[in-house]
Amino acid sequence: MGHGIPEVMPTRRVRAERTRSLTVIYAVMVSIMILILLQFLLLMVALEDFLSGHRAILWGAMAASGSCFVAACWLIRYVAGRRT
């Protein structure tokens, strides 16, 4: 009695670990959704620019959209290895 780690500790640890994983996954999910929203906004602006014949911001929009995609790929690595 009173020696070693109590029986409930591993369960708590597992639960805490699971909660942490879930928080990370939700954070990544929301971040990627925000990035996608931004990309759709960029696509809308680029489409309007293209249809109006200006074509001044097409390259900029594509570069920004590409950055968003790279950021999404970078974020997904936090999720790829987890088991939740």
Add this chain to the structure above:
Amino acid sequence: MAEKPVWKDDFPISWVDDHYVTRREFTKSLVLVSCAAFCANGALVALAARERRREGEKIEPRKIGSVHDVPVGGSRVFEFPGPGEPCLLVRLDAERFVAFGQKCTHLGCPVLYRKESRQLHCPCHEGYFKAEDGSVIAGPPPRPLPRVEIERKGDELWAMGFRK
């Protein structure tokens, strides 16, 4: 107790489990959506580059019809410089013909000639252009309509190119 059917050994996964999407899978599919948005942006850039290349090509003059095809105050659509590129020929009076690209400079909707006001009207967002020179009168269009040079050879009308 009911015995487990034999087929369940071969197909142990239920439909419900098979269709279950985990958070991780869903998040991964979001990255595919992000990739698709990026590709769509890239496609727009490619289309714009293709159009720019075509603009640089020499335009061949083309017969667009006869003087008698268009009544005074009337208009007619023709394709110039190639198929799928509509232009609008307008006969302002007995001797004056003008032609413009039919795509509105706002978002590319086709413009229509209004005889009573002598204006070209874009019904999508209420853009108005002057029929004499294609300049913007009202609405969201940012630039005048591209003007097509018209040449009269006897009774024939020829489109020679776009005015710079």
